[in-house]
Amino acid sequence: MKLYKIAVLPGDGIGPEVTKEAVKVLNKLSEIDSRFYFETKEFNWNSEYYLQHRRMMPENGLEQLKKFDAILFGAIGDPRVPDPVSIWELILPIRKQFQQYVNLRPIKLLRGLENPLKQEVPVDFVIIRENSEGEYINSGGLMFEGEKREMAVHNTVMTRQGIRNIAEFAYEYARENGLSKLTNATKSNVMSYTMTFWDQVVEEVAAQNKNIAYEKYYIDALAAYFVQRPESFHIVLASNLFGDILSDLGSAIVGGLGIAPSGNINPKGTFPSMFEPVHGSAPNIAGKGIANPMAQIWSAALMLDHLGRKDLHDAILRSIEEVLMEKKVLTPDIGGNASTVEVGNAIISKL
């Protein structure tokens, strides 16, 4: 019997409120499934920690996390700490150093939810976002400070290995899930170094997967198509920044950020993967007990799927859908007036 060790990083703002519900769901699952054992350890590495220690995690933070099977992450961000600090010292080091080069983001209209579009279309696709390089490289600088000619430079770096890794993952995902089309998000008409290279490497992998249809759109047009025909996508493959933008946009057409989950995945299993909602710490509603825990709970479900328990993933998703379909216990972001805890309990009661 495998005992799963899960590191829980609740983070800031609504993070602790929603991770608490996700852990309750895991507890309930282990109660009803005698084959599911897990233990959690909580790490309070957040902005509060930063204010005390002037760093977002201890020096051996990654060393500590390494031993876990997976990481459940809430959200980070606090008005008292500059965002680049909390992000570049906590989330991004975990994503990068644990080689979580895939960011998997389902854009799926759950049963019981309506999309905001007049045209009632089924939406069910996945964004596969490169998660280790590209536009998310902390390279650049500020020059001639205080002078009229002051300027800033930022470097985007894309490697053959990085692009190939994500493209191969995307095609493998397509094959395993019987998906018949891949859409490449690009801007090679303007970024003629990086994005042309991106297209080239993606198309090398596409050429080895001829039975899966391939299409390519410029990111600007693609953003419009997300609104105009979201039903037409199966897999959208995107760079780090484009995937970031498209996934928030995608969430808006399937119920909003209160629902959208994500997995930061190390497909080779050399380091733990991390699961977190797409939403942030939402300081404006923190402490009010009204944050929607569904994104976090769905993220925990993705974690279980990653750990080999697709059955438990499916059970969670079904429970979320039942709660959505009943429309009785919903948080304000999706038109209800229930609390975070009530929604957590409602989902648990369906398991």
Place this chain on the structure above:
Amino acid sequence: MKLYKIAVLPGDGIGPEVTKEAVKVLNKLSEIDSRFYFETKEFNWNSEYYLQHRRMMPENGLEQLKKFDAILFGAIGDPRVPDPVSIWELILPIRKQFQQYVNLRPIKLLRGLENPLKQEVPVDFVIIRENSEGEYINSGGLMFEGEKREMAVHNTVMTRQGIRNIAEFAYEYARENGLSKLTNATKSNVMSYTMTFWDQVVEEVAAQNKNIAYEKYYIDALAAYFVQRPESFHIVLASNLFGDILSDLGSAIVGGLGIAPSGNINPKGTFPSMFEPVHGSAPNIAGKGIANPMAQIWSAALMLDHLGRKDLHDAILRSIEEVLMEKKVLTPDIGGNASTVEVGNAIISKL
């Protein structure tokens, strides 16, 4: 009496079809308004030209264009010419060398059009996009070609002067048009060199305009808000790439790319400004006579506004709206079955 000299660059694909209708509109206006004189000169600098001359325009192309009061541009892009070539040798040199550092893109739900959202909200804002630097800098390179370690680099460059220029334009635009809020599109949580600098300079200008509310969102969240509450924006100030993405997305919530106009503006008047639809050359429908000419005609209206004839701008927009409200003569992209020429004629008949 001023004689306006207008350079017309129809370009590729549907470009010539729609610019023809826009010029017909201008002709009609000069017929009915004895104070409006103009002459056009057409330049066939397009992909066909490239195939013959291996360049997108003659060596003295910009020199030739310089003498005009404004440029009416169709669209560029043809399967036989790599997009980076047609773009970096034609559109972008004009935008950059003519110091058209403002890209003005109205996102306005015209009367007679429905938005695709269930929630019927009025949408009327403007995207002010930095148009001369930022992510649209052709700096970078491909390294270690053919090797495993092959990689590409792209550099984003933002200057104090560039950011200040666009921010000052945006605030001036807000004051002149009585707009009470400016929304800054950023990603300073991740791009800590360029976007942090962007925010800083924008906020310096904001501090001098305290009577205009200022807000700032990360581009990912902002893309979601475009769908969730498009009625809440007045001016969205964005970098070159973010403005590009947001304007296509914005167009999708107010009728699509067949309608969306844009102005590439040199506010100092040192070089001509250029007016072009947001849509591309649409090779898939080129030659069929079904492209929507409204985006191009509205772009011509923006040109007239820029040339000091707001009255003619308003007259064109009113005519477009009348045609939309009658719902009789519409192209297929907005649910009709009329031709490009028929829509052009219908608009002219309302002037």
